[in-house]
Each structure stands twice: as C-alpha cells, then as structure tokens.
Amino acid sequence: SAWAEVTADTGLRLDAERAEQAAATARLQHLHRSGQAPEGDGPAVTRLLTASAQWNHARAVLTHVADHAPLPGPEARLLVVMLTLRTAQSGxxxxxxxxxxxxxxPDPEHxxxxxxxxxxxxxxxxxxxxIASRPENPTRIGxxxxxPDESDPGPFTFGRKMRPKLSGWAQRVVGEKKLRKAKTSADARLLALALATGVSxxxxxxxxxxxLGPEALSSWCAIDPGDLPELVDRLTAADWLTEVAVTDTAV
Incomplete structure (x- = not known):
C-alpha cells in the first residue's frame, strides 16, 4: 500500500486495500477457528456452555459421532468430533x-x-x-x-450461527492451557469436552x-467405562477438575 501511495495509482491502492482486507479476514477466521478472540474483544469462548440448548446441541454432536464413528479409538474419535463440528450444517x-x-x-496424517x-x-x-496449509489458504474439506439434501436436512437442529460457536468452544476446551501443559492424551481431552457439555x-x-452418566461419557469418548476413574484422575491432576467422584451411576 505504501508504493500505491507514493505513485498515487488508484488501481494499485485498491489492490493493496483488497489484499490487506483479505489478510485481515484470514487472520480473523484463524482466530475463530482456534477459539481465540480478536484483540480487545475478550475471550471468544469459555469452558462453560451457558444455555441448556447449547448443552443439548453439543451432546447431540457427541452422540451422533459415537453412533457413526468411521474409525475406532479415542484419537480418531477426537478428530472426527472436531471435523464434525467444523462441517455440521452444510457438510x-x-x-x-x-x-x-x-x-x-501422534500421527494426524495417518x-x-x-x-x-x-x-x-x-x-x-x-x-x-x-497439513501444510495455512490460515490465508485453508483446505476445503467435506x-x-x-x-444436506431435499430429503435429508442433516442430523443436527442448530442453526448456522450456532455451528461456529460450538466449534470454537470445543476447540478452546480441547486446547485449554492446563490440558496442554499436562500433555493430556486424546481420551482425556475427549472426556474434558464431554464433561464440559454438562457443567453448570x-x-x-x-x-x-x-x-453425568458413565455409560454416555464412555460412549462419547470411545473408552471402556472402567477407564473413567483414571481419566478423571488425570484431569484432576491437571487442575481441570476438582472434587469429582466416579461411581457406578455418575461422574
């Protein structure tokens, strides 16, 4: 844009403005994707979902993925949950x-x-x-x-404005600093996400x-119910949970 100002070339100036706007848009999209907020906007998402409808939508996604997971195991499940949130509504x-x-x-490419x-x-x-793509040139996925099509509107009932909110919220929960610092694995991150759908x-x-019921939690996280106590201990050690007991009927 500096060169455009020096030369007083209107065409160059407009091109420069468009390029700057495109770069700003790419940066903003990346912030939303990663659950961050633009400067001055405060946190874009928090750990808590504040409305029962949001709880229901988040749990609906976890249940849908549990029922239709294409691959076994918590690592694949975590990735499928995040991709489902990214593509819900339009596919x-x-x-x-x-x-x-x-x-x-460990091996996202695989x-x-x-x-x-x-x-x-x-x-x-x-x-x-x-894997090499950057915010200014993202990869299209489907x-x-x-x-959806004329006969099938898709599995979810939330609107287009809700999808990025849920996706950004999930990204923030899964990538929360305490969980990253403790180097928690995919099963613990999934449990954190599942528990966060029911925090008042x-x-x-x-x-x-x-x-929350252990059967639903273990189903959402692609783990055995017997693994829940150890995962709860990991989240407690990471200071993500406090004063949580695991029983046969609830966590």
Missing part, C-alpha cells in the same frame, strides 16, 4: 494444518488418510497439502454424510449437580 468447511497439529494426535480412505472425509488436494454456571456437573 463442508475449511481446515488448516494447525487445526490438526494442535490436537494430541488418521486423516484413514478417514479419506473410509469415504467419511473428502479433502481438496493431498493429506500433506492439508463430510458427505453431513451434507456454578461449576457443578450435570443437572442439579447430580453428575
């Missing part, structure tokens, strides 16, 4: 390499490749190109099973503080 969305690198996945081979995920280009404003788990 398509944008992804950059950092979205994958920010998850606790997982993405498996999802593509299974037919669950479509990507523009190659897996390597996706999930055919989430693409006063920090209690479940309606009236009665906790």
């Amino acid at each position: 398509v969305g944008n992804l950059v390499g950092q979205d994958l690198k920010g998850l606790p996945l 997982l993405v490749g498996q999802l593509v081979e299974s037919g669950w995920l479509d990507i523009a280009g190659t897996v390597d190109e996706l 999930v055919p099973s989430l693409t 404003l006063d920090g209690q788990l479940g309606p009236e503080g009665e906790g």
Whole structure:
C-alpha cells in the first residue's frame, strides 16, 4: 500500500486495500477457528456452555459421532468430533494444518488418510497439502454424510450461527492451557469436552449437580467405562477438575 501511495495509482491502492482486507479476514477466521478472540474483544469462548440448548446441541454432536464413528479409538474419535463440528450444517468447511497439529494426535496424517480412505472425509488436494496449509489458504474439506439434501436436512437442529460457536468452544476446551501443559492424551481431552457439555454456571456437573452418566461419557469418548476413574484422575491432576467422584451411576 505504501508504493500505491507514493505513485498515487488508484488501481494499485485498491489492490493493496483488497489484499490487506483479505489478510485481515484470514487472520480473523484463524482466530475463530482456534477459539481465540480478536484483540480487545475478550475471550471468544469459555469452558462453560451457558444455555441448556447449547448443552443439548453439543451432546447431540457427541452422540451422533459415537453412533457413526468411521474409525475406532479415542484419537480418531477426537478428530472426527472436531471435523464434525467444523462441517455440521452444510457438510463442508475449511481446515488448516494447525487445526490438526494442535490436537494430541501422534500421527494426524495417518488418521486423516484413514478417514479419506473410509469415504467419511473428502479433502481438496493431498493429506500433506492439508497439513501444510495455512490460515490465508485453508483446505476445503467435506463430510458427505453431513451434507444436506431435499430429503435429508442433516442430523443436527442448530442453526448456522450456532455451528461456529460450538466449534470454537470445543476447540478452546480441547486446547485449554492446563490440558496442554499436562500433555493430556486424546481420551482425556475427549472426556474434558464431554464433561464440559454438562457443567453448570456454578461449576457443578450435570443437572442439579447430580453428575453425568458413565455409560454416555464412555460412549462419547470411545473408552471402556472402567477407564473413567483414571481419566478423571488425570484431569484432576491437571487442575481441570476438582472434587469429582466416579461411581457406578455418575461422574
């Protein structure tokens, strides 16, 4: 833009302004994707969902993924949950390499490749190109099973404005500093996300503080119910949970 000002060339100035606007848009999209906020806007998302409808929508996504997961195991489940949130509503969305690198996945390239081979995920280009993509040039992805048509509006009832809110919130929970500092694995991050769908404003788990059912939690997290106590201990050690007991009927 400085050169445009020096030369007083209107065409150059307009091109420069468009380029600056495109770069700003790319940066803003990346902030939203990663659950951050533009400077001065405060936190874009918090750990808590503050309305029962949001709880229901988040749990609906976890339940849908549990019922239709294309691959076994918590690492694949975490990735599928995040991609489902990214593509819910239209069946398509944008992804950059950092979205994958920010998850606790030892081999994200392999997982993405498996999802593509299974037919669950479509990507523009190659897996390597996706991993290398940046916010200013994201990779287009698609999930055919989430693409609506005239006879099937899709599995979710939340609107277009709610989808990025849920996606950004989940990104923030999964990437929370305490969980990253403790180097928690995919199963612990999934449990944190699942528990966060039922945290009230006063920090209690479940309606009236009665906790959440272990069967649903283990199903959402692709783990055995017997693994819940150890994962709760890990989240407690990371200072993500406090005063939580695991029983046969509730966490």
